[in-house]
Amino acid sequence: MAQMVEISDVDDPRVDDFRDLSRADRRPDRPGGRGLVIAEGVVVVERLLASPYPVRALFGVRRRVEDLAEATADLDVPAYVADADVMARVVGFHLNRGVLAVADRAPAVDPAELVARSRRLAVLEGIGDHENLGALFRNAAALGVDGVLLGAGCSDPLYRRSVRVSMGHVLRVPFAHLETWPEDLKLLRDEGFRIAALTPRGDSKALRDAGLDQGRVAVLLGSEGPGLTDEAIEAADVAVRIPMAEGVDSLNVATAGALTFHALSGT
Amino acid sequence: MAQMVEISDVDDPRVDDFRDLSRADRRPDRPGGRGLVIAEGVVVVERLLASPYPVRALFGVRRRVEDLAEATADLDVPAYVADADVMARVVGFHLNRGVLAVADRAPAVDPAELVARSRRLAVLEGIGDHENLGALFRNAAALGVDGVLLGAGCSDPLYRRSVRVSMGHVLRVPFAHLETWPEDLKLLRDEGFRIAALTPRGDSKALRDAGLDQGRVAVLLGSEGPGLTDEAIEAADVAVRIPMAEGVDSLNVATAGALTFHALSGT
Numbered sequence: 001m002a003q004m005v006e007i008s009d010v011d012d013p014r015v016d017d018f019r020d021l022s023r024a025d026r027r028p029d030r031p032g033g034r035g036l037v038i039a040e041g042v043v044v045v046e047r048l049l050a051s052p053y054p055v056r057a058l059f060g061v062r063r064r065v066e067d068l069a070e071a072t073a074d075l076d077v078p079a080y081v082a083d084a085d086v087m088a089r090v091v092g093f094h095l096n097r098g099v100l101a102v103a104d105r106a107p108a109v110d111p112a113e114l115v116a117r118s119r120r121l122a123v124l125e126g127i128g129d130h131e132n133l134g135a136l137f138r139n140a141a142a143l144g145v146d147g148v149l150l151g152a153g154c155s156d157p158l159y160r161r162s163v164r165v166s167m168g169h170v171l172r173v174p175f176a177h178l179e180t181w182p183e184d185l186k187l188l189r190d191e192g193f194r195i196a197a198l199t200p201r202g203d204s205k206a207l208r209d210a211g212l213d214q215g216r217v218a219v220l221l222g223s224e225g226p227g228l229t230d231e232a233i234e235a236a237d238v239a240v241r242i243p244m245a246e247g248v249d250s251l252n253v254a255t256a257g258a259l260t261f262h263a264l265s266g267t
Numbered sequence: 268m269a270q271m272v273e274i275s276d277v278d279d280p281r282v283d284d285f286r287d288l289s290r291a292d293r294r295p296d297r298p299g300g301r302g303l304v305i306a307e308g309v310v311v312v313e314r315l316l317a318s319p320y321p322v323r324a325l326f327g328v329r330r331r332v333e334d335l336a337e338a339t340a341d342l343d344v345p346a347y348v349a350d351a352d353v354m355a356r357v358v359g360f361h362l363n364r365g366v367l368a369v370a371d372r373a374p375a376v377d378p379a380e381l382v383a384r385s386r387r388l389a390v391l392e393g394i395g396d397h398e399n400l401g402a403l404f405r406n407a408a409a410l411g412v413d414g415v416l417l418g419a420g421c422s423d424p425l426y427r428r429s430v431r432v433s434m435g436h437v438l439r440v441p442f443a444h445l446e447t448w449p450e451d452l453k454l455l456r457d458e459g460f461r462i463a464a465l466t467p468r469g470d471s472k473a474l475r476d477a478g479l480d481q482g483r484v485a486v487l488l489g490s491e492g493p494g495l496t497d498e499a500i501e502a503a504d505v506a507v508r509i510p511m512a513e514g515v516d517s518l519n520v521a522t523a524g525a526l527t528f529h530a531l532s533g534t
Contacts, residue, residue, distance in 0.1 A: 139522060142515040169515070206534060243534040248409040248436070251525065255406060258522045259529050267473060267510040 002058055002072040002079035004065065010089045015080050017102040018059045020092045021160060037105060038160045039168060041097030046071045047168030053103035060099030061087060068099065105158065111149055111176035115187050118146035120264045121218040122257060123178075123185070123195075125232050126153035128223065133157055134165030135254030136221070141169035143261035148173055149188075149218070151232070152181035182235040185218075193218045197236035198260055199228055200250075204239035207259060212240070213266025221260070224253045269325055269339040269346035271332065277356045282347050284369040285326045287359045288427060304372060305427045306435060308364030313338045314435030320370035327366030328354060335366065372425065378416055378443035382454050385413035387531045388485040389524060390445075390452070390462075392499050393420035395490065400424055401432025402521030403488070408436035410528035415440055416455075416485070418499070419448035449502040452485075460485045464503035465527055466495055467517070471506035474526060479507070480533025488527070491520045 007015055017036060036056070039048035042064060049055060049071050058065060058072065058079040065079045072079065088094045115121065122145050127133050133155055140148055148157075155162070157170045178184035188195055196212055197204075197220040212219070220236055222228030233239060242251065242259055251259075274282055284303060303323070306315035309331060316322060316338050325332060325339065325346040332346050339346065355361045382388065389412050394400050400422055407415060415424075422429070424437045445451035455462055463479055464471075464487040479486070487503055489495030500506060509518065509526055518526075 135519070135522075138515075139518065142509075142511045142518050144512045167516075172514075207529075208534065242409075242529070243532065244409045245411045247439070248405075249434075251406065251409050252402070255402075255522055255525045258518065259525060262474075262509070262526050265510065267475065 002065075002068075002075045002077050005078045005080050007059075007080045007082040007086060007090075010086055014078070015059055015082075015090050017057060018100055019090055022092050037103040037158050037171070038163065039101045039103070039171070040095065040099075040160070040164050042067050042099060044163065044168035045099055045101040047171050048101050048103055049075065051103075051171035052106040053171060054106070055101055055103045058099065058101045059087065059090075064098035109174050109176040111178055111184065112187050114147045114149070114174055114176045115191050115193070119216050120145050120261075121147050121149060121188070121193070122261065123149040123151060123188075123218050123220045124154050125151040125181070125220060125228055126223040126226065127221070127253065128153060128155050130155055130159050130161040131165045132224070132252065132254050134162035134170060136257045137162070137166040137170040137173050139254055139258040139261055141166075141173050143258060144265045144267075145173065145261050148175040150175060150177045153223075182232045185235045188218045192216055194238065195220060195236040196238050196240045196260075197228055197233045198222070198241070198256060199233055199239050200241045200244070201233070201239060204241035206243050207240055207263050210238060210240045210263070212260070212263045217264055219257075219260045219264065221253060221257050224250055269332075269335075269342045269344050271348050272345045274326075274347045274349040274353060274357075277353055281345070282326055282349075282357050284324060285367055286357055289359050304370040304425050304438070305430065306368045306370070306438070307362065307366075307427070307431050309334050309366060311430065311435035312366055312368040314438050315368050315370055316342065318370075318438035319373040320438060321373070322368055322370045325366065325368045326354065326357075331365035376441050376443040378445055378451065379454050381414045381416070381441055381443045382458050382460070386483050387412050387528075388414050388416060388455070388460070389528065390416040390418060390455075390485050390487045391421050392418040392448070392487060392495055393490040393493065394488070394520065395420060395422050397422055397426050397428040398432045399491070399519065399521050401429035401437060402519075403524045404429070404433040404437040404440050406521055406525040406528055408433075408440050410525060411532045411534075412440065412528050415442040417442060417444045420490075449499045452502045455485045459483055461505065462487060462503040463505050463507045464495055464500045465489070465508070465523060466500055466506050467508045467511070468500070468506060471508035473510050474507055474530050477505060477507045477530070479527070479530045484531055486524075486527045486531065488520060488524050491517055
């Protein structure tokens with residue numbers, strides 16, 4: 001298993017990857033930003049270990065690191081062990097979950113390659129909120145979506161908070177960036193995907209009546225407030241809505257995503 | 268409209284209902300606890316004003332209070348106005364949304380009465396997390412659930428955080444407490460409701476195949492970790508599951524609720 005290394009000095013440079021994680025949240029060049037991937041808690045660390053992301057190190061209290069003994073059996077990286085107080089002072093806050101792992105990013109996935117091997121896809125536009133993004137990945141994983149395409153205005157799914165809210169599923173569901181938006185949606189059309197835009201506008205079909213469980217389908221989801229841009233809606237083949245009660249403006253985007261993903265699955 | 272009263276002294280006792288709201292979160296006898304209902308932001312305050320809860324006062328920055336002029340046109344309560352700094356010092360934190368309202372609780376709803384006038388109900392067991400509770404009410408409102416019954420182990424839906432996460436819909440969707448759990452589910456059976464328990468256990472039917480859009484149906488939802496108790500599942504007429512991909516343990520309970528409520532609606 002990963003080799004245990006005791007850390008008793010808060011300033012020990014060997015745990016610099018884990019230092020000041022909250023501050024790093026605002027610094028894309030630091031852990032938790034665009035640089036490294038941070039997983040928190042036994043379950044999420046296990047998902048990181050099973051992912052394509054190359055793990056650099058673990059850091060936790062002894063008991064939690066030991067919980068991961070089996071998952072790290074074949075892993076040749078250090079597992080730094082500290083007491084909860086030292087750990088809190090390195091990380092910058094008290095960590096309920098007791099263990100972290102850090103990994104490098106994996107090479108970006110080619111969107112054409114992801115489209116080619118998928119049957120059901122989610123395509124996101126303007127999802128800037130990290131919690132919504134994480135929740136969308138969790139729902140995509142649970143409800144059988146094969147991958148996520150990120151259009152214009154989306155945040156980084158590997159940000160620490162997204163990883164946590166996704167329960168680590170952001171490490172499991174493949175995603176790729178569409179560079180030219182919304183023109184790159186043609187990648188989907190070239191592969192025979194039907195593109196459904198989720199929007200409450202008048203000429204949309206009710207989710208249940210849109211036949212989304214047939215064939216290859218990609219669902220476009222926009223952010224909760226403004227929704228999808230007109231350009232994105234126009235690039236879709238069909239507009240779909242979730243019928244809603246009077247006096248209610250919208251559902252949370254991850255919830256709307258879950259309803260749509262379930263409709264895709266046909267199960 | 269509500270009468271504007273300038274507040275410049277942080278210690279002014281007239282805004283005591285709004286004082287130290289974060290601290291009050293932990294004190295059931297204080298605003299935001301079991302005593303009073305707090306609404307935050309223009310939209311949620313509007314829903315409070317349209318609810319059965321008797322509003323005592325508003326408190327906000329001038330611009331946000333003025334946004335509510337129409338909604339408070341017939342209201343004979345004070346609208347305390349302060350600058351953002353004074354307001355932050357009273358409330359205990361900076362309030363992005365700029366306006367609050369406080370109301371007394373309305374008399375508890377009789378569960379038998381709520382059951383009698385409903386066709387689709389959500390019944391909750393062990394939902395202790397205020398955010399999940401709020402999100403469940405938001406989803407219930409959006410997807411046409413007529414009311415919520417609270418079984419054993421649920422938190423107070425009128426807690427400040429639940430009100431906020433529900434976007435104020437906790438003030439709009441009627442709820443009632445079941446005193447004897449799960450025996451009081453007979454109130455539902457006496458009225459001809461079919462009771463569906465959401466649970467992943469083996470003999471459950473897939474959500475899509477359970478015919479939940481027919482007749483009067485109540486859905487039992489348990490908390491994310493432990494799920495429903497055996498007693499609750501046994502008290503139900505049918506066990507229903509959301510088909511999930513391999514390797515995914517569960518959905519968030521409010522998301523699972525949304526999928527189920529949509530299945531109830533038949534639209």
